[in-house]
Amino acid sequence: MKFGTKLIHNGFNIDKETGAVSTPIYQTSTYHQFDIDNFGKYDYSRSGNPTREVLENTIAHLEGGECGYAFSSGIAAICSVISIFSKGDHILIGKDVYGGTYRAVTTIFNRFGIEFTFINGENLQDIKKKIKPNTKAIYLETPSNPLLKITDIKEACKIGEENNLIVIVDNTFMSPYFQKPLELGAHIVVHSATKFIGGHSDVVAGLVVTKNKELGKRVYGVQNGFGAILGPQDSWLILRGLKTLKIRMDLCSSNAKALANWLNNREDIEMVYYPDLDGHVGREVHLSQSSSGGAVLSFKTSSEEKALKFLRNIENTSVGVSLGGVETIISYPAKMSHAAIPREEREKLGIGNNLIRVSLGIEDIDDIKESFNKALSL
Ligand SMILES: Cc1ncc(COP(=O)(O)O)c(C=O)c1O
Known part of the structure; x- marks a missing residue:
């Protein structure tokens, strides 16, 4: 199936309960449990909501990953991904990432003991040179904002693989229609869905896709534990925008x-x-x-x-x-x-x-x- 068809017919688009072709907005915070010994699939909307789940499955499918997660903003998605790391971990990060990402790592995460070193994403030697024993990840944005600098994702991922690092790519500028970092070797993709994915300047949202379930579990732990989830109305707006991506x-x-x-x-x-x-x-x-x-x-x-x-x-x-x-x-x-x-x-x-x-x-x-x-x- 080609990308344009996948946007419309992706296996998640038709509501299994009712056949509705527009995903219903499940505007609920909690769920009645019909059997106190066996809870249903959903119990509380921070932990899971059917409308958000359709969006999460759809973006995972479009990026070619195993797990998708929707957040209340792009920066919430980015900060939630960085939160899978721990005190003492070191992360290499492109020196011209989005200003809000720069602010988050230099004024928030640095206070929690996660160490960051800025790299020139255009220069693979610079990435290699800055790896330390406690380096755990490389965070890239390509093309970068606003000078459209390019990082070779495949080559950066090779360096990542040789050094057992998680490679995270902010794919906001390209969207999965033009660029699929997971196919090039990255492990996590983040998006400000506020931008092309939503596409209509009417909603603020963020998305994360992980290549495998193990990373998915770690991101879900933060999504549920920290709680910066996307609400059902906004999830629906993103799903609507996505159809015309x-x-x-x-x-x-x-x-x-x-x-x-x-x-x-x-x-x-x-x-x-x-x-x-x-x-x-x-x-x-x-x-x-x-x-x-x-x-x-x-x-x-x-x-x-x-x-x-x-x-x-x-x-x-x-x-x-x-x-x-x-x-x-x-x-x-x-x-x-x-x-x-x-x-x-x-x-x-x-x-x-x-x-x-x-x-x-x-x-x-x-x-x-x-x-x-x-x-x-x-
Ligand atoms: C490349 C990129 N990543 C992340 C963000 C942050 O997303 P949001 O504004 O949805 O929090 C932006 C916002 O401009 C961006 O341009």
């Missing part, structure tokens, strides 16, 4: 590729970052592990003033935090996704005050280009 991603990514090339040909643009752009560092690696450049690009204007003028004047798009919606969303990483990183650190990472990130929506590309042309020409 393929057609949205196809259109959003073809818009992104067209806009990247268009921006790249403008003299007033200093730099364009897009994984499927001629000359993008890591392009070949990216296209060997993903079927598209995706729907997100970044570009640098000639100055901070130009960037601010553009942001104040761009029309027919949304200017804000987030990405992955049906509408084109323009972000200013310096003040939004990466505001948590100190300016000096941010600039070292190449995320200056003239950098703009664009998540393409499903609008007509001619209209997008016209809006950009107007705002850039002021």
Whole structure:
């Protein structure tokens, strides 16, 4: 079965009790036990809920993993995965991961005795070099946010295997339609389902998929024990969004590729970052592990003033935090996704005050280009 069909007919989509083709929303916190000696499958919705379970099974199926888990946000999913580790464990983590992930590991988990070392995901030697006797995992984000830096997942996983490490990949930017890290050797995939998976900028959610049941058990232990679960209404919204993932991603990514090339040909643009752009560092690696450049690009204007003028004047798009919606969303990483990183650190990472990130929506590309042309020409 191909991916587009799997999104619609995946064995979990039809309600076993009623035949409903839209998964019912089981808005319940608890479950009556008909037999006090033998409890039913569900007892309390933090531990399990049928609507959430359909979403969890569906994402596991789409990513090619054994177990899926749904959380109240992407960062809750990420923090829950990091919580399977213990005091004294060491984790290698990409130095340009999402700003919220950076904040979580540098201000929360470090206080609980989990040690982190930042790595340059583009440089496999850097990963090898930083492994220590207590290293337990490698955490990657590829393409990274917002500079779309590429890590070779397969090669990173080989290093992981040689050193008995768990490889975790944030697959938010690509979605399982374009990239399947578990097939490349990773053990855990995390998502901000708030983005492309939900796809409509109307729900905050996170997902985790594990390659095997043993890791699944560990993640479930945190999901149930820490309790950052996704509610049934939001699970349903994510399931609804997921059905159109393929057609949205196809259109959003073809818009992104067209806009990247268009921006790249403008003299007033200093730099364009897009994984499927001629000359993008890591392009070949990216296209060997993903079927598209995706729907997100970044570009640098000639100055901070130009960037601010553009942001104040761009029309027919949304200017804000987030990405992955049906509408084109323009972000200013310096003040939004990466505001948590100190300016000096941010600039070292190449995320200056003239950098703009664009998540393409499903609008007509001619209209997008016209809006950009107007705002850039002021
Ligand atoms: C790549 C990536 N991972 C994780 C997150 C966090 O997800 P959420 O905002 O759903 O908590 C984001 C949010 O922007 C993201 O871009």
